[in-house]
Amino acid sequence: MISPTLSVRNLRKIYGKKNPFTAVDGVSFDLKEGEVLGLLGPNGSGKTTTIQMLLGTLGVTSGQIHYFGKDFFKHRSEIMEKVSFASTYTSLPYVLTIAENLRCFGQFYGIRDIEAKTNPLLDRFGILDKKDKPVSSLSAGQITRLMLVKAFFTDPKVVLLDEPTASLDPDVSLDVCKFLLEQREKTGLSILFTSHKMEEVAELCDRTIFLKNGVIIADDLPENLAKSVSSYQLRLTIVDGMKRTIAFAEKKQIPYTLEHRVIQFSLDETEIPPFLNSLMQAGVSYASIQIKEPSLEAYFLKIAEKSQ
Amino acid sequence: MNRSRVYGVFLRYFFVAKKGLHQLSDIFYWPFVDILLWGLTSLWIRSQSDIQNLPLVLMTGLIFWQIVWRGSVDISVNLLQEFWQRNLVNLFSTPLKFREWIAGMLLLSISKLCITITFGTLVVYLLYALNVFTVGWAFLPFAASLIIFGWTISFLASSLIIYFGHKIEMIAWMIGFLFAPFSAVFYPVDVLPEWARAIAWCLPTTYIFQGMRCILLGGSCPVSYFWISLSLNIIYLIAAIFIFRWSFEKSRHKGLARLE
Numbered sequence: 030m031i032s033p034t035l036s037v038r039n040l041r042k043i044y045g046k047k048n049p050f051t052a053v054d055g056v057s058f059d060l061k062e063g064e065v066l067g068l069l070g071p072n073g074s075g076k077t078t079t080i081q082m083l084l085g086t087l088g089v090t091s092g093q094i095h096y097f098g099k100d101f102f103k104h105r106s107e108i109m110e111k112v113s114f115a116s117t118y119t120s121l122p123y124v125l126t127i128a129e130n131l132r133c134f135g136q137f138y139g140i141r142d143i144e145a146k147t148n149p150l151l152d153r154f155g156i157l158d159k160k161d162k163p164v165s166s167l168s169a170g171q172i173t174r175l176m177l178v179k180a181f182f183t184d185p186k187v188v189l190l191d192e193p194t195a196s197l198d199p200d201v202s203l204d205v206c207k208f209l210l211e212q213r214e215k216t217g218l219s220i221l222f223t224s225h226k227m228e229e230v231a232e233l234c235d236r237t238i239f240l241k242n243g244v245i246i247a248d249d250l251p252e253n254l255a256k257s258v259s260s261y262q263l264r265l266t267i268v269d270g271m272k273r274t275i276a277f278a279e280k281k282q283i284p285y286t287l288e289h290r291v292i293q294f295s296l297d298e299t300e301i302p303p304f305l306n307s308l309m310q311a312g313v314s315y316a317s318i319q320i321k322e323p324s325l326e327a328y329f330l331k332i333a334e335k336s337q
Numbered sequence: 338m339n340r341s342r343v344y345g346v347f348l349r350y351f352f353v354a355k356k357g358l359h360q361l362s363d364i365f366y367w368p369f370v371d372i373l374l375w376g377l378t379s380l381w382i383r384s385q386s387d388i389q390n391l392p393l394v395l396m397t398g399l400i401f402w403q404i405v406w407r408g409s410v411d412i413s414v415n416l417l418q419e420f421w422q423r424n425l426v427n428l429f430s431t432p433l434k435f436r437e438w439i440a441g442m443l444l445l446s447i448s449k450l451c452i453t454i455t456f457g458t459l460v461v462y463l464l465y466a467l468n469v470f471t472v473g474w475a476f477l478p479f480a481a482s483l484i485i486f487g488w489t490i491s492f493l494a495s496s497l498i499i500y501f502g503h504k505i506e507m508i509a510w511m512i513g514f515l516f517a518p519f520s521a522v523f524y525p526v527d528v529l530p531e532w533a534r535a536i537a538w539c540l541p542t543t544y545i546f547q548g549m550r551c552i553l554l555g556g557s558c559p560v561s562y563f564w565i566s567l568s569l570n571i572i573y574l575i576a577a578i579f580i581f582r583w584s585f586e587k588s589r590h591k592g593l594a595r596l597e
Contacts, residue, residue: 044591081594084430088590109432118594120423122353129352136345137431179427189430 032098033059034187034219035083040092042078042243052078054243056092060187063217065209067230067251069325070240071332076223077118079240080191083221084114096187110138115180116191117173123165127156127175130164131182138183150178153208169196177205181212190222194229202226206233227326231255237325241332255323260295262321263304267292270313277311338440342433346441350415354449363410364449368403368457375399376465393467394553395523398546400457402522404480405542407453408487409513411446412439413494417506420498425593435585439578443488450484478563479545485570486541490516492577496584502595521546541569 042053053075060066068076081087083094085105094101096108121130128147135143151157154174156167164172173196180188190209194202206229212218224230230237231251239247239254247254267274267290274292278285283304284295296304301320308315354360375395419425428438461467494512497505519533520542526534537543544566548558 077594078592081426081592084426086426086429086589086594087592088586106432106434109430112430114427114430116426119426121427122349122418122422122424124356124422125349125352129348133345133349133352134427134431136341136348137433139339139341 032095034062034064034097035060035221036093036095036098037079037083038093038095040079040082040094041090042075042082042087043090052243053082053240056240056243056245058238058245058248060219060221062219063213064236065213065220065222065234067234067237068221068223068240069227069230069237069329071329073242074240075243076240077191078243080114080116080189080221080223083189084112085109110183111186112189113180113183113185113187114189114191115173115176115193117176117193117195118191119176120172121164121175121179124163126161126163127151127167128160130175131179134179135182140183143182146182146184147178150182154178170198170201173197174201174205177208184216185218187219187221190220192223192225194224194226202229209233227324227329231325239328239332246332247328251325252323254328255325256298257328260323261298261301262319263294263296263301264317264319264321265292265294265308265315266290266317268314268316270308270311273311274308274313277307277313338437339432339434342437343441343444346433346438347444350418350442350445351448353418354445360414363407364453365456368453369460371399371403372396372457372460372464376461380465390553390555392465394550396461396465396467397549397553398522400454400461401479401483401546401549402517402520403453403457404450404483405487405490405516405520406513407450408446408484409490409494409516410509411449412442412488412491413498413509413512415442415445416495416498417509420503420506429589429593435582446488447484450480454480478567479549482541482545482563482566482570485574486516487513489570489573489577492574492581496577496581499581499588500584516540516542519543525550539569541566541573544569 036059038057040053040056041051044050044052056075056079058066068079070076078087082089083101085101096112099108101108125133128144131147132143135146140146148157148160151160154177156171156174156178159167159171164175167175173193177193180190194205197205209220209222210233213220222230222234234251237247237249237251237254238245247257249257265274271290271292275285275287278292278294281304283300286293294304305318354364376392378395380392419428458468490513491509494509497508519529519537520540521529521537522542526537526543526547529537544562548562548566551558
């Protein structure tokens with residue numbers, strides 16, 4: 030049996046002794062080769078704490094972490110040669126230029142021709158012309174992109190990303206997501222990803238883990254999580270037969286909302302075709318139809334609402 | 338120990354040192370001001386007293402104290418750089434090992450020290466026509482012993498800083514001077530009150546400064562001074578690194594990100 034790229038078992042972090050606070054409570058999951066795994070949850074749910082423990086920059090209270098089948102606590106340095114990290118919440122020495130920063134990091138990974146590795150990535154992220162500028166002269170978005178260059182120029186097998194697109198404009202965010210998928214396609218790397226942008230997560234992640242109060246409350250495909258809390262929204266602009274439509278919905282106990290001539294129903298995906306068929310048979314005519322898929326955002330909002 | 342990673346750490350702080358005005362002022366400006374101030378003071382004292390070698394004693398003491406002070410701030414200020422530039426998590430989310438980090442910082446510390454000593458010696462010679470190398474070949478083991486104690490102080494300061502964080506960062510610059518009065522940098526140990534003398538003889542620096550004065554005032558330095566100093570240095574340095582390692586692990590347990 031092939032061992033997962035990253036295996037986490039019963040990971041626990043308790044802060045303090047007098048008034049202990051459990052930030053992460055018995056978290057277990059696997060990250061497979063080539064998988065993009067989203068780690069989601071409201072603020073304070075334990076996402077960043079988990080990532081920090083997976084990097085070794087935060088001690089664990091108990092639990093096991095294995096990368097590539099090796100015990101992380103015994104082989105940290107060896108493992109970190111193949112693991113990298115980027116976060117919006119850290120920076121790089123701001124008096125150093127981009128080139129100097131990357132040179133130092135390249136030395137940590139034993140990379141000889143650092144420019145050959147970094148220049149294509151700097152170019153890809155549109156900051157090659159700023160290579161000899163100090164980090165202090167870069168915008169927040171450019172620093173975020175530099176952090177991604179730092180994370181990827183070392184040819185990692187696993188990348189841990191803590192909200193890597195938080196400070197980016199939508200178009201740049203989209204480009205970063207595209208880049209991550211390209212890299213996965215090209216190198217087969219595994220990505221553990223936290224974000225508050227649910228659309229991005231749904232687009233990017235093969236699987237999603239939801240944390241709440243330090244506990245995994247869901248581990249599933251993004252679309253399954255979305256479906257678990259919300260239905261498809263069918264929106265019709267009725268031309269003729271509004272009363273018949275409402276009567277039919279009430280008879281079938283289908284929830285709806287009404288606004289002027291627009292009526293919106295909450296339905297399961299499989300209920301939509303027979304429902305539309307029934308309306309047609311009842312002689313209802315409509316000017317427009319809109320179908321909205323259940324969203325991961327709805328799931329997130331529901332979890333966040335519950336935790337408040 | 339991976340040499341590429343040690344060199345990476347060296348480069349990281351070297352790049353900062355060559356750009357940071359305060360780092361350059363530590364290497365050139367402050368030693369220059371000290372030499373000027375103490376040199377003129379000692380010239381005046383000589384004109385008022387019988388001790389002919391006093392300027393040389395004070396100047397050599399000053400250069401030697403620069404070695405201790407230089408070492409005492411190097412590690413802790415490098416650590417603070419990581420706090421200020423929110424880079425600690427980045428640094429330790431790489432394959433870098435704790436001992437490689439230490440080795441890289443010590444390498445840079447030695448390099449900076451060589452520059453400071455060369456510069457200081459040259460300034461003393463040009464301004465006062467005094468040669469601090471009058472102590473002869475003893476200079477090298479003396480300097481080695483002094484920088485080791487400087488590092489010991491810096492590791493102790495770093496242990497406190499990494500454990501308690503920003504709120505005590507001033508300790509990086511303060512702690513070195515705490516040892517100066519007890520090390521008898523500019524005066525013999527006999528000048529100190531009895532309780533302070535007991536502390537003084539526990540410090541490796543005291544033996545070096547006493548030995549230095551013996552040589553400069555025409556005598557010879559007891560060999561035992563050097564060996565006692567070296568022995569104390571080794572014990573203290575190992576203990577200080579051990580304490581720093583312990584504090585670092587405690588801090589890592591609480592989370593390095595909290596320090597940024």
